[in-house]
Amino acid sequence: MAQRELSKGLWAAAECLRSAPRPRCEQSIRCARRTFFPPTTRCFATTPARRVGNDNTQVLEPFNAAPPIDFSKPGKKESKNGLLRTLRVVPASPSYFSAKPTFNDDIVNLTALLRKFATLPTISNAEAPKVAWKTVDQYRIMTNEPVKTQRFHKMLHIVRRLNCIHPQLMPEEVTQAMLRYKKASQPGDQVPAPGVIDEWGRARGVGRRKTSSAVAFLVEGEGQVLVNGQSLATFFARLHHRESAVWALKVTHRLDKYNLFALVSGGGTTGQAEAMTLAVAKALLVHEPALKPALRRAGCITRDPRKVERKKAGHLKARKMPTWVKR
Structure with missing residues (x-):
């Protein structure tokens, strides 16, 4: 009798499982698994076990940095000349790897000058010396580069800012740098002959x-x-x-x-x-x-x-x- 009752109970449980709704997607199955079987966290140590003293102080591992390279004393396996051949040479120009670095070099040099002399007193644009700057076409011919007009105007904005430095405090380095962007003929070069009054007052x-x-x-x-x-x-x-x-x-x-x-x-x-x-x-x-x-x-x-x-x-x-x- 007991065996029959057990078999009937198992059969009823199987029927209940059949009639239960099945999950429609894998996400619901994963959610059910997490609910009934929560994940257990495990910690893995990558460092060897350390001993802790009676005063609960942690013992730190010794750390040694790589020794500095001494070029005056060559090693046993390689000589001094051989070590110098393996060093990386830094280019003198920041745009060394570009096809035509002239414009980039001009931008870098002007920005460095502006950063260096930014604290000098300035005057307004109306009071600054009148200068005829080169046009974008003239600059393209000079550098043989297809410089965009917008980038050229940005460079010219830096040049005009350097030109606004007070004339009495203008550094010679800035004056020589601005000569590259000036036209050959300036407004003040051609001065008309002054008029004179003759002996009859005319x-x-x-x-x-x-x-x-x-x-x-x-x-x-x-x-x-x-x-x-x-x-x-x-x-x-x-x-x-x-x-x-x-x-x-x-x-x-x-x-x-x-x-x-x-x-x-x-x-x-x-x-x-x-x-x-x-x-x-x-x-x-x-x-x-x-x-x-x-x-x-x-x-x-x-x-x-x-x-x-x-x-x-x-x-x-x-x-x-x-x-x-x-x-």
Whole structure:
């Protein structure tokens, strides 16, 4: 009877196991295994066992570093020359392994100079010396490298920062380094000949506009104006041309302080009047060099005639003159 009851119990247990839901994936099986059979941690020691004293102090193992290499005393198996052959030679340039290292070397040298002299006092960009730097095309031709424009501008930014160092404290090392990036001709190299006043008190100025040219002689006087031996109103019939001819004297309020004698040739009346604008301005600067900012603001010493026209148009508009007078 007992055997039958045992067999019936085993059979019922087997049926229960069959009817139980099976895990659908391997992950659920692993979770079940971890639940019923938790992993046991084992520690493995890689060092030999150490003895612990009665005072619970740990005995440390002795540690010996590798002995330093002494090049003056060669070893038994190899000589001094043989040991030196196995040493690695460090390249002098950080970009030694690149195909064209010139640009990288320039960047490294400029960065090192900036780091070295970064604490020196600087001035603003407006007060810094005017320098004409090389363009990216000129730098590419000089180095024979396809340098990208963005990388070239980053290098030029460092050069401009070095140029802002105070001129009295500028190191010679920085000056020599910047010569590599300057153009052959600088703005201050070509200085025009200074104007002189002759023995009769006359100052001479030359102006050109297209095919017209004008030579103006300015002398202190009462305000008399002659153009090719004729009066201003006789030679230039239009008011606009008269104002262009004496515009430099008008904006500086010098019409009644100088006598003007001009010789014009070539082109039309408009070109001759605009050529006289530049000629009179140059002659006036010989007498009074301090008037250069005022003449520049008025557009008298610019090469763009449209600036002069805009200045004169604004002057006439401020006076609110009628339309027929402008013509």
